[in-house]
Every structure is written in structure tokens, then in C-alpha cells.
Amino acid sequence: MTTDAAIEAVGVRKAFGDHQVLRGLDLTVPRGIVFSLLGPNGAGKTTTVRIFSTLSRADGGSVRVAGLDVRTDRQRVRSRISLTGQYTAVDVAQTGEENLQMVGELAGLRRRDARRRAEELLDQFDLTEAAGRRAGTYSGGMRRRLDLAAGLVGRPEVAFLDEPTSGLDLPARQAMWRVISDLAGSGVTIVLTTQYLEEADQLADRVAVLNDGRIIADGRPHVLKQQVGGRRLELTFTTEPAFDSALRILSHRALSRDQHALAISVGTDGDAARVRALLDEIDPDRDRVRSFAVHDASLDAVFLALIQKDSSHV
Amino acid sequence: MSELGVALPGRVSEPGACGARRGRVMIARCLRLGWRNTDALITSLVLPIVLMLLFVYLFGGAIHTGSAYKTYVLPGVLVLCAGFGSALTAVRVTEDMSGGVIDRLRTMNVGGTAMLTGHVVASAVRNAVSSALVLGVACAIGFRSGAGLTGWLGAAGLLMLFIVAISALSAVIGMLVRSAEAANGCTFAVLFLPYPSSAFVPIATMPTWIRGFARNQPVTPVIESIRGLLLSHPAGNAPWLAIAWCGGIVVASVAAALVLFQRRAGEG
Numbered sequence: 001m002t003t004d005a006a007i008e009a010v011g012v013r014k015a016f017g018d019h020q021v022l023r024g025l026d027l028t029v030p031r032g033i034v035f036s037l038l039g040p041n042g043a044g045k046t047t048t049v050r051i052f053s054t055l056s057r058a059d060g061g062s063v064r065v066a067g068l069d070v071r072t073d074r075q076r077v078r079s080r081i082s083l084t085g086q087y088t089a090v091d092v093a094q095t096g097e098e099n100l101q102m103v104g105e106l107a108g109l110r111r112r113d114a115r116r117r118a119e120e121l122l123d124q125f126d127l128t129e130a131a132g133r134r135a136g137t138y139s140g141g142m143r144r145r146l147d148l149a150a151g152l153v154g155r156p157e158v159a160f161l162d163e164p165t166s167g168l169d170l171p172a173r174q175a176m177w178r179v180i181s182d183l184a185g186s187g188v189t190i191v192l193t194t195q196y197l198e199e200a201d202q203l204a205d206r207v208a209v210l211n212d213g214r215i216i217a218d219g220r221p222h223v224l225k226q227q228v229g230g231r232r233l234e235l236t237f238t239t240e241p242a243f244d245s246a247l248r249i250l251s252h253r254a255l256s257r258d259q260h261a262l263a264i265s266v267g268t269d270g271d272a273a274r275v276r277a278l279l280d281e282i283d284p285d286r287d288r289v290r291s292f293a294v295h296d297a298s299l300d301a302v303f304l305a306l307i308q309k310d311s312s313h314v
Numbered sequence: 315m316s317e318l319g320v321a322l323p324g325r326v327s328e329p330g331a332c333g334a335r336r337g338r339v340m341i342a343r344c345l346r347l348g349w350r351n352t353d354a355l356i357t358s359l360v361l362p363i364v365l366m367l368l369f370v371y372l373f374g375g376a377i378h379t380g381s382a383y384k385t386y387v388l389p390g391v392l393v394l395c396a397g398f399g400s401a402l403t404a405v406r407v408t409e410d411m412s413g414g415v416i417d418r419l420r421t422m423n424v425g426g427t428a429m430l431t432g433h434v435v436a437s438a439v440r441n442a443v444s445s446a447l448v449l450g451v452a453c454a455i456g457f458r459s460g461a462g463l464t465g466w467l468g469a470a471g472l473l474m475l476f477i478v479a480i481s482a483l484s485a486v487i488g489m490l491v492r493s494a495e496a497a498n499g500c501t502f503a504v505l506f507l508p509y510p511s512s513a514f515v516p517i518a519t520m521p522t523w524i525r526g527f528a529r530n531q532p533v534t535p536v537i538e539s540i541r542g543l544l545l546s547h548p549a550g551n552a553p554w555l556a557i558a559w560c561g562g563i564v565v566a567s568v569a570a571a572l573v574l575f576q577r578r579a580g581e582g
Binding site for chain 1: 351413
């Protein structure tokens, strides 16, 4: 039976010894999107990807990938997915072209087709010029791109990318982002893990936040942002006494403050009447607030807020 | 419209390449990687020749075995070098198992069998070449064999069986240890195994306490048989003992390697 979802995970549990890494993870990823699993170090991202990609078995729960059960249909799942791990999985002593051709032949392509597919991918990932060089001579970014290309040789339905840009400098990371963005819409479902919020924000159609072995939030990036208080009102004050008195009045409502810049930020929904009322409250004589601005919350803020909320429940 | 499915170029059929195909791709990979590892390649080609010259010219004058020493020592050097060269398989396997490559291969349904086949066959090819080189140099410096075709074929077959056995055993070691340094250490154990045997000096000249080990360890019947076959001496039951030892090592190693591959690769 095929389903519409690329991934359907229900109640997935996994422990290493006494350490419970996944505590009932539920997740559904629709086909054809770029999906990002976001979480701090140690949240269980890699474990999740290893279970989804058949490399590790869950202790409990069920996982279907590309419509097939990863436990009972392991071999067929493997023919429909690819994994690009945190450690590059290319042979440094083989050239870029040889690496891709080898993977193609292992995936069941005839030699000639494997060579054609390798050329196609080298071109797509901007590696044609380096095709004949050993992968050991590649820069970190090039090696990662080659690795990603190797994952796509067999035209998988679902491609897992475990922290595809960790350890890369900014230009290399941006090059990788371009490559991944280009893949969106090609029909392949991309599941990437990251601890860079900006990366999830840039690339993903949907983001799930993983913390302490469970999904604590799941949705489109902008919906997630709205979930946690939406926007911020940033106020800048004229003098230090003005700043101090405003801080006294706002007390807990102040989300952050910057004594040096004389700035305080508070949560807001952007409603004009409420902003005006707040300004009147802290600045009745209209000489304390020099300027104000309304910002959308960054995914960073969302992430921290979600994790704080999650830990305060425990 | 049934052609549609096949007409798509590059469309992958399930479930990937068949077993034999995977084995072949892995052999090609291991051979290529071995060929490109220049340091190791030079070591495994040059070291055997240096060792033989060392034994023949440096020690040979002082050692009396009742025949020309270069004739006596050649089988020993062949086995020593084949053992050392095969043991390098451990390092290769460890490198493969600890890198990211293993995850990629596993998600492509490459199992322990294909992995083992690739490494062992590549090792067999490498060591066949280095053994041929040693033999060539030996003939150039005056080694003469009285053996006929059967003797040569028998000796070559036995040497190959020994190479396969040590390679498979080393693959197991490669899956057990966690670092290339540790794997390298294990190759030294194999390198020294031929010394307490009849490889370089007759066992009767050794201290009594070590003779028992030297007579009964697996390298001795291999060397005795190759020597017997090449020099047309009677080798007694040594060939059968050698085949039993090597065959046993191959069977045990393959079984252990497959189990270890599953376990090692399945963790985490």
C-alpha cells in the first residue's frame, strides 16, 4: 500500500543503554518538499535520520518511508532513499567522477548509464572541472557537494541530509544552499537536519523542532514564528533615567534590554491601538521614547522560546 | 505503453545491483584504492624484495641449512611477504568501517559479503603481483627450482590459499579494532609469525621450548609444503595440514566477518 506521505513515524522510541534518545517521536512528511529537522546538539536528530534510513532499528513505534515499513521492508526502502551523513562518504583516493560512477553501478545502473548520470550530476553540482581530480584534493564545500551528488545518483524518492553544511565556511554553505534549493521541486523529498536556524528558515518548506527526543513544534517557518508571540516592539530611549523608569514600569513585559543602547524590546501583535497605549503608559509626556520599531521574530527566537517552554514543563 | 517504464534513462530497478555485481564493483574499488595508496603500494612491492636480499646476502653466509640458503629461504620469504601484504587488509577494512563511506554503502544494500569479497580479492591480486616480483628477483639471483608444472601450480595454489586466509582473518581484525593504528599493530603480529617456524632456519636449531610452537603453528606446514613442491622434496602430510589450517581460517573468518559487519555497522 502506498501512502501520500514520504515519511510517517509514530511513537518512535530509541535508547542507548540507559540513555533514552527518542521518547515517542511522531512525524509526517509530505512528498516532494524540503523538510528540516531542527534541534540543538544531542536532541536526537542523527538517531532519527539513522532510523529513517534503515541504519538503526527503533526500540518501539513504527516508521514508513516512501510508503514502506523500514523494519520489514528494509531492502526496498534502501532502494528508494539515500543518506548523506555528517561525515563525507566519498573515497578520497577516487576522482569525483569515479566516486559517482561507482555509486551508480551499486545502485544498479549499467556502466554506460552510470557514467552518463555521473556527468549529469557533476554538471548540476558545479563539479565538472574537478571531475577528474581525486576527491582528496577538493575543498570542504566541494567534497560535500560531491557527497550530496552521490546520494542522488540512484534517483531516490527521499534524500536524507544529516547536517549538510556543518563545518563549512559561509561561501561554501551558501553554495550548498543554492544546490539544495535547486533540488526543491524536482520531486525528491529532502529531509535535512540542522542546528542552524537560518538554514532551516532559508531552505525548508516545513520545519519540525526536535528537543530531548520529541517533536515540540512542527509547521511552516512563518507559522512557527507567529506561534511564539509573533513580533517584537523595540523601543529606544532618549536618556538613561527615561530608560530606567520605563524598565520599572514594564518589569516582566520586557523581553530584552540593552543598557548601552538604551533599548528595550517587548512582545507585540503589531496592533496600532495597543502600541499607542503602551507608549502612553511608559512615556506620558512624550519625551522619553526616541524611536520604536516592530520586528518579526527570528526563527532563532522561536527556537529558544520553544525549548524554554518545553523544559519548563518537565 | 509498457515500454514507458524501461525507456526512462537512468531509471534504477529495484533493489539495486545484484549480489555478484556489487561484489565486482567493490573489487574494482578496492583494487583502485590499493593501487593509488602509493606509500603502501611501494612498501608492499619493495619490502619483500629487500627482505629476501637481506636474508640471502646478509644472513645467508652464516646460516647453514644443508642446501643453498637462497633455495632454502625463498619459500619462507614468499610466505612472510604474502602474510604481511595480506595483513594490510586489516588497515583498509578499519578505514572503511570508521569513515562515512560505510553508511553510504549500507544504504545501497552493500553487505558484509560484498565488502569482504572486495577487500580479499584486491588483497589476493596485490599479493600475487608482489609474490611474482619476489620470485622473479629470486630467479635472477640464482634460485633454481627442480619442480615441474604440477609442483609450481601446487605451490602457487597453496600460497594463494594462504593469502586468502590471512586476508580474511585480517578483515575480521579490521572490523574488530577501532583505529587504523591498532589495525596496523595487528599486521605486525602476522609479520612475525613466520620467524618461529621453519621459514628461515631449521626448527631443530631452535631452543627446545619454542620447537613445539614452531612445529605446530599454521605457517610451518604452508612453508614446508611450498618448499617441498618447489624443490621436489617429499613434503609428507604438510600440504594437507596447510590446506586444513588455511581452509579452517577462511571459513571461521568469513563467518566472523559477516557477523561482525552486521553488528559493527548496525550500532548507533
